[in-house]
Structures are given as C-alpha cells and as structure tokens.
Amino acid sequence: MRKTFLSIACFITIMCSAQIQVKSNGNVGIGGYDSYSKVTVEADSMHLIGISSVTTKARHDVQIAVFGNAVRSQPLNELRSYGLYGVAGNCTSGYNYGVYGELGGNNHGAGVFGTIANMVPRINGRYAGYFYGDTYVTGTLTAGNITTLSDARYKSNIQQINSSALSKIAALNPVQYTMLSGNAIALANTEQSDTCTMTMTTSNEDLTRANQIHYGLLAQEVKELYPELVHEDAAGVMSINYTELIPLLIQAVQDLSEQVSALSNSSSASARKQAPKQPDSTTEAVVATLYQNNPNPFTEATIISYIVPVEAQQASIYIYNMVGEQLDKYDLSSFGDGNITISANELYVGTFLYSLVVDGKLIDTKQMIITQ
Secondary structure, eight states: OOHHHHHHHHHHTTTTOEEEETTTSSEEEEEEOOSSSSSEOSSOOOOOOOEEEEEEEEEEEEEESSSSOEEEEEOOOOOOSSSSSOOOOOOSSTTTOOOOOOSSSSSEEEEEEESSSTTOOOOOEEEEEESSSSOOOOOOOOSOOOOOOOGGOOOOSSOOOOTHHHHHHHHHOOOOOOOOOOHHHHHHTTOOOSSSSOOOOOHHHHHHHSSEEEEOOOOHHHHHHOOOEEOOOOTTTTESSSSSSSHHHHHHHHHHHHHHHHHHHHHHHHHHOOOOOOOOTTOOOOOOOEEOOBBBSSSSSEEEEEEOOTTTTTTEEEEEEESOOEEEEEESOOEEEEEEEGGGGSSSEEEEEEEEEETTTTEEEEEEEEEE
C-alpha cells in the first residue's frame, strides 16, 4: 500500500511528457535520461517535489526532503562520486542556481552545510553557508568583510612575541610571480590511479589569472622561519597563513620604531653638543653637515638642522621615498648653522630619505619616519 502511494505521488509531481525507464538493476530514469543511479530525473520544464518524512538516526529525528548517497562500501578509483549533482542554466540571467539552499524558519542553522568525517556540529547563528572543515577555493574569493576568531576567552598560553620578529621579518623574501593555469594545477594534483577521463578546457578566467602578476612569499621559504604559518595538504601543496603574519609585522615595526627613536634621540643630543660655531677669519673652514631630524618618528612636524659653509654658492635638501623617487626640494636661503621644518601634511605616513646637497655635492643622507 505504501509503495503504491509513493508511486502515485511521484507521477503527480512529474509532467505527463516525462518518460520512465526502469533498468534491470533496479535503477529508474525519468524524462528520457539514461539512469546511472537509483533515481535520475531530467526535464526542461517540470518540478520535482521532494516528499519529506521523519526517520530516526543516531538518536536524533531527521527530516529529509531529498537524500543522496553515493558512497561505495569499498574504494574504487575508476568512478567519480557525487552525492548531489546540480546543473542549471539558460534561464533568466542572474537566476540560475546549480544547487539552491535556503534556511527557513527562525532557528539557527545554514542554507548550505558542508562537513567532512561525518562531523555535524551545532551551529550558533544563521548563515547562508556553513563549512565545518578545510575549504578550498581556486578562484577569487570576494567578501564584504572577513574576520578571524580572536576572542581572548578562546585562547590559552598567551605570550608576547619574542624580540626576534624584526630579524625574521627582514629575512623574508617578497617576490612577484604569475600563477599556473587552473588546468595545470588540476593535472598536478590528479592521482595516477584515477583512470577516469578528465576533459579540461582553459577558460578566459584561467588565462587572465595565469597572466596576472601577484605579490607574496614562497611557502617553502616561510616554512624555514615560521613553520606554523605554512599549511601543507594531503597532496603536499603548501599555503601561507598571511593573516597571522600581520601580528609579526606589527611587532617588527614596533621594534624598529624603538630602535630608530633611541638612535634619533642619541644622535640629536650629540649633534647639539658638538655643533660648531659660525666660523670667522681666524678659525678653520666649516664642514657641511646634515643632522638627524628631531623628533623622529613624528606625526605633525619635525626639524632638520644643517650646517652649510658661508662661502657655498648653492645648497638644497631633497626628500625621497624609499624607492628613490624625489618628492620635494628645499632650497636653503641662509647658510651657516640653520634648519628647516617639515610638516607631516606635506607627505604621508611612511618612511622617507632626506639628503643635503651643497654646490652639487652630496653631503649626507638620513632617514625620517612619519606615523599616524
């Protein structure tokens, strides 16, 4: 009786034009589709309505509308397995979904849930998608905001980063590179025992990504300095946790700032004590000198002091960025012992070089830092 009711329900949900094929092995195909699974449905304009029922599994009631299981009892490398396979297209642009999931009601959960190793955690919150386990994306991941769990209540053994951060960061080797195409990566990760035929095409997106220049680090090199920042998957492919590299960069900047500040204070104090007086006819010639700016680092303004011999014809102070591009030039109108004031508003937050040039000769170059 129950089988008869289910058969009638299936016929009601399928349009009259559909064809049903029953294979000798018990597989059923609907809509003219050759069935390679227990039930396969194909149609251009029909709706398949899942009939939900309540069953008991592992002491929990489970309500299932559509259930797919494609797990073999024994591994076989000659087949591909899809528990649920969806393809959609050629309908209203922007409204084609191969697989659609929606979280209804008011309780916590997810529209689409993915997990590995049969792990089913309790979800706190409402999510369109929730993935429990490692997730791999080959293309560009676009998000309005990305956060990392960092609540102090979930952490233990909290310690300050050791003082070697600066030296290790300095040893990293930033590079620019282009990526292999998606096909090349897929072929490199394909197991030799997989005898299925792989049909691959190179999309325009693959070609664009292959030609695009990227900037980053090499995982093999990072592993030598920070092995905990490098993840290696089952195929031996390495990736870098750039997010956790940020605290190390912050610590390195703080260490560098302390060193520069100490050096600046020491140099400025020494320079003020040893600054020669204005020469006269009975003293020896004055040597052109450039002093460290004070304060350094600075947020609003800093003073650069200098000495230019009175007999000089022309003297200027040049400002450069760290790649050597000239940003500004200050022609000095007064010689002897003098100074100029640099406003932070004239530049931007960062590290800069400044040089004193007297009569076409470079006297000295020093570094200054602008902070927020």
